[in-house]
Amino acid sequence: MKILKNNSIDKVIALAGNPNVGKSTVFNALTGLHQHTGNWPGKTVKNASGLFRYQEHFYKIYDLPGIYSILAHSEEEVVARDFICFGESDLTVIVVDACSLMRNLNLVLQITEITSNIILCVNLIDEANKKKINIDIELLKEILGIEVIATSARSGKGLEHLASAIDKYSFEPNKDVYKVQYSRHLEKAISIVEGSLKNKLKSNLNSRWVALNLLKEDNELFESIDNYLGQGFLDKEILKSISLAREYLLEKEIEITEIEDIVVERINNIAEEISNKVTSYGKKNYNKRDRLLDKILTNKITGIPIMMLLFGFIFWLTIEGANYPSSLLNKMFFSVEELLFNFCSYFLPNWFSNLLIYGVYRTLAWVVSVMLPPMMIFFPLFTLLEDLGYLPRIAFNVDKVFKKCSSCGKQALTMAMGFGCNAVGVCGARIIDSPRERLIAIITNSFVPCNGRFPTLIAIITMFFVGVNSNNSILSVAILMSVILLGILMTFIVSKLLSMTILKGIPSSFTLELPPYRRPQVGKVIIRSVLDRTIFVLGRAVTIAIPAGIVIWVLANVSYNGLSLLLHVSNFLNPFASILGMDGIILLAFILGFPANEIVMPIIIMSYMATGNLTDFTNLADLKLLLVNNGWTITTAISIMIFSLMHWPCSTTCLTIKKETKSNKWTLISILIPTLCGIIICTALNLLFKIML
Amino acid sequence: MNEMNLCDVPLGKKAIVEKVISSGSIKRRLLDIGLTPGTVVESVFSNPGGNLTAYMIRGALIAIRDNDSKNILIREIES
Structure with missing residues (x-):
């Protein structure tokens, strides 16, 4: 660095x-x-x-x-x-x-x-x-x-x-800092090596510490030291002193491999000694409240149901709460659309106003009205859970299943983060020590639907499963939860398969800290999660929506051989898309949605609007009509939900995977696995539907 | 007194760490969180699957899988 x-x-x-x-x-x-x-x-x-x-x-x-x-x-x-x-x-x-x-x-x-x-x-x-x-x-x-x-x-x-x-x-260093002393023999060995280091170290490195670490057989640190000081730093004199010191230690019956343990134990003991000197306790049983909470939240009988209820409640609030503001925003945006168009036409050429308003503005309006309300509700609620200290308890509760899949309970934590954003989940996999299990967590993270995919899922569930007028949000939640559970099931299956094949291994050891519960700072959480996360994610979606809007408009308005380019592309994709139970437009939307999943649904709507003549929407019922007119059935809806759950991760996530794994191979595998799962499951389901219906 | 393992400590009971007999990185990890000889550890509660137990170690609550805690020898159990 x-x-x-x-x-x-x-x-x-x-x-x-x-x-x-x-x-x-x-x-x-x-x-x-x-x-x-x-x-x-x-x-x-x-x-x-x-x-x-x-x-x-x-x-x-x-x-x-x-x-x-x-x-x-x-x-x-x-x-x-x-x-x-x-x-x-x-x-x-x-x-x-x-x-x-x-x-x-x-x-x-x-x-x-x-x-x-x-x-x-x-x-x-x-x-x-x-x-x-x-x-x-x-x-x-x-x-x-x-x-x-x-x-x-x-x-x-x-x-x-x-x-x-x-x-x-920063300007005047401490003078008499406490230094850990080791046994007489180890001290002697340190001083032998330290002697050979004199005047060879850069000022910031402590010679005693370097000497101690050169004695140990820690290749990783050895490499770091070597890199920092420049190759060839370890000259003959130093190497000789190291072997001399090691010989001395062996004479005194101290194994080189034991040094690490000796150091850790010594430091631990001193830490305990100092802590005992400076700490005094008042009344005991200081964490009575935490233990009571843990008794309820991690209990054999109540632990897992409470977890499900908690998430169900969050999803319910998100769906229920997002409904009204979503349609309100929609009405607001579209009521001024014509006004804006007329305004632009005054001083811009007609085609450009068209592109600007019916291309860019309309896509933006869809993205904001579909995405903003659920995010504004989901992010703060999720942040509250995080702030409370509940997330590690989830990892604690479900560790057994992960162990069965030869992976790590901490993977549950990264999955929970994936609900917010898969890129964050991938990055969060750093908390997993074992490289094998960390890779499993990274590869499978996109099976958890992120916040960008919720609006798509919620809109489809509302239109095709619950009915636009019945407003039965409990049923919506139940369906959404089953989609999520399918994603989690896939995570387990794929994790297990990976541990049996390309990432062979047995579950490794880990320790999981359960932090004390903290009273969430509600006001702060709301402000921060809205400002930081919502604005950030929305900003990203908006920057993607603008070029996507232009692309769609151009595709829809430029004709070749009497057909618009959009139809050409969609016709080209149609044969493959129909195997998956979708159509060319939908597949195109998923492809264009690679930079941000949020814009998949808006692109579908935009494309249908551009090819058809129904352009006036005030509510989801009209929207459903548009989709049904374009040949959507319940099987289309199911296919889209499954494909939304399982396809290539968004570009941000892919870049994060590349950065975290530092490997093209694992990035490619992380893209291929969910995509293949989606293709296989969608194809199989549609064959099944064709036979049954 | 017979040697026992940390995973044998009943919930709600305390024990004193004798030695960590695992090796490699997990040994270092266990030592880092403070499981050095002489440390008092309390077994607090276990997870719904029963494979993970949370221990109070030097003021922090840390969960360890049973396959790992069986490699931690303990000396005696206090009530």
Whole structure:
């Protein structure tokens, strides 16, 4: 990772810490940025960066992924470790959870081995106080020899103090930082190697830490060190000292492979010792409320039904709540359509006004009115669940099935994220340690219908299954849930098949942290999810809708051999599409919808409108009429729903898969598998329908 | 006293970690979350499938699969 230090930035700050300690909240508070924060481990998977100013100084802060240790197991840990070790930041702010200081101190002690430029930020201090946990900040400061600041970032407490400490300690490093001491023999071995390193290291790297790590047989870290210091850094003298030190250790009956364990254990013990010294507990049973909630939410009998009900309720609210504003928006947009056209015709050529209004404006109007209302409801509700700390409980509840499919319970978490956006789900798969299981989670993520596909599903369900006038939203939810369950079933089947074939392996080990429940900040959640997610996703859809609108209009209005291009294309696609139970226009819509699934339904509508003469809509009943006039039956509706659930992931997701797997092969497989599933299932179903009907 | 495994600890009971006998990355992971010798661990609740148990380890609630917790030896059970 490269940091560009331009002139206006005085210092570079790294923000490190365990997962789920409120690092992102601290980051947002300092930078005034609004990175989304969620209550589950591993929320920050990319390095986010932001600027902040304190008096006359400018700082660039990097929010690193949450890690337990810098001994690196998963992708995100490697990212964070390499940044702290080799990122050349001027100061590392370590954020720890006041409620579980003992475990958090592990990372702190590990980082003190690398650098002395540290500030400790003891966050969630309010929550600790509520749980009657008291931390002696002054004593902690004295023991560790670094600046310690107590904060409660959610309420803003202590942040001013933190900012001024960053300002101070970026320029004058701590002097007497606590250093972990190991046994006499190991210390001797370290000093042998350290001696050979003198004057060969760049200033930021701690020679003692490098020496200790050269002793270990950690190839990954070895490589990182080698890359950073330049090939050939490890000269004869150093290599000789390493083998000398290793010989010495063997003489003293210390195996090289044991060093890692010795280090971890020693650091753990010191962390425990320090934590015991500075922490005092008030009344016990501090998490009575959490345990009661867990008893209900993860119970053998009630756990899974509650999960289903909760999601059912969210979908119901989304469908029920989106209905009215959707038709209202629709009416509003189309009532001014003619007015706009007349207005444009005044000073623009007629064909251009046509393109602008009946091409671009109309597509945009459809996208906004179909998408915006369900998103405005779904995103905040989902964010509330996230904020509450419920998502890891889902992974906990359903782990058994995933284990049967030789994959990891954390995959459930990435699937839950997929409901919002598959690209986020793919990125979130970084929380899975085992590369094999991570790939399975990435490849199967698009079987979960994302928010861009809900409007299509909901519109079709309402028109063709429930009836446009009956308004039976419970039935809509039941049908939507079965579509989603089909997607989940496919996830299991494909995961199992992958583990049996190209991704052979047995379920690996993992640990899953269940964070404390937090009272969601309702107001903030609504504002943030609307501003960040809704506007973002809508913006993306709109930027795709404009060129798509132009393409459709051109296709519909340019003729060749007496037929419009749109009909040519649709006729070309028709034979294949009809095998799948759809028609050429629908397949074209799915193809044009590659950049954003949201525009599939609008493109279908636009295309039919462009070829037919029915152009006036006020409600879904008219829309259904249009579709039925174009040959839609209930089997068409089913085919589209299945194909919407299983086809190529959208372009953003594909790019994310490419970035995450760093492999064309796995990206291609991630596109092929859902597409093939969709084609096979649609074809089979339609054969079945033909035989039966 | 006979050696027992963490997965044998009944729900609601506490135990003291003796040794982690698994190897490789899972061993490091278990040590990282604080399962070092001498640590007091409480078995809190298990999942609906019964293959995953949540333990209170150094103030944090962490779920571990039973195949992994059987590789964690414990010393004694406190009530």
